[in-house]
Structures are given as C-alpha cells and as structure tokens.
Amino acid sequence: MLGEAAEGWRRADLDVGLRGLGRAVQAVAAVLLMVDPRDLGLVSQVRSPHNQSPTVYLYEAVPGGVGLSERLFERHDELMAGAAELIAGCGCESGCPACTGPRLEPDVDAKALALRLLRALVADSCPAGAAPGAAA
Ligand SMILES: [Zn+2]
Numbered sequence: 238m239l240g241e242a243a244e245g246w247r248r249a250d251l252d253v254g255l256r257g258l259g260r261a262v263q264a265v266a267a268v269l270l271m272v273d274p275r276d277l278g279l280v281s282q283v284r285s286p287h288n289q290s291p292t293v294y295l296y297e298a299v300p301g302g303v304g305l306s307e308r309l310f311e312r313h314d315e316l317m318a319g320a321a322e323l324i325a326g327c328g329c330e331s332g333c334p335a336c337t338g339p340r341l342e343p344d345v346d347a348k349a350l351a352l353r354l355l356r357a358l359v360a361d362s363c364p365a366g367a368a369p370g371a372a373a
Pocket of ligand 1: 327328329330332333334335336337
C-alpha cells in the first residue's frame, strides 16, 4: 500500500505509475528469487478495496504459495532499489516492455511516473509491493 507516497497524484498518472512500478518490481523479484516471473502474480489498484489506498499486489501464482512472499518481504528494500535501478537504467525513452511493461498509453511517460512513485516510496520507507500472504 502506498499511502502518502501517492498523495496529490492524478488518478490516470497513478494508474500508469503503479502498473509500471509493479512490472519492474515483478521482474526484479523474479531475479532475486530465481523464479520465472510468471510464478509471481501482479495486480495494481489505484484504490484497493482492502485498504482504500493505491496498492500493488505481488503474490505467488502457486495456490497456497511456497514461501516466496516471505522471502520477498524480507528483501523489500532491495526489491524497491532494484526496481528503481531497472527503470532508470533502461535505455528506453518513456517505458517499454523491458522495464515498465507494454505501453498502453503511448503519450504517457510511464518511466517517469513509475520512478517518481518509487522514489516517493523509498523516501517514505513504507512497505509495499511484497505483502506476505497476499492472495489473488
Ligand atoms: Zn524501458
């Protein structure tokens, strides 16, 4: 859950930023855990029905899980830093399938939005992205 990090955002920007952030976090998580990215499910919601806040859910695709979420939760800071590095270090202009995922809105700078969101999150050091036990 992003809480204050997402305050003052336009809904459309937040949606793009959340999805871009989620994709990068998913890619980095797969590397950290040495699993296939498809083993990790991803859902981003501008307003989650669970906490009424912008939220990125990263969950284990295997029913019941095999402990990946716990391992990710422990490496939360590394995960967030890795995601920021992935996006910032990508050679694209404003988001691509390798960093923020396929572009759905060609005129929107998904890269800048996701990075802005990530930096706000790191500054807040508010846990997000890897919630242990989060289910589909
Ligand atoms: Zn890119």
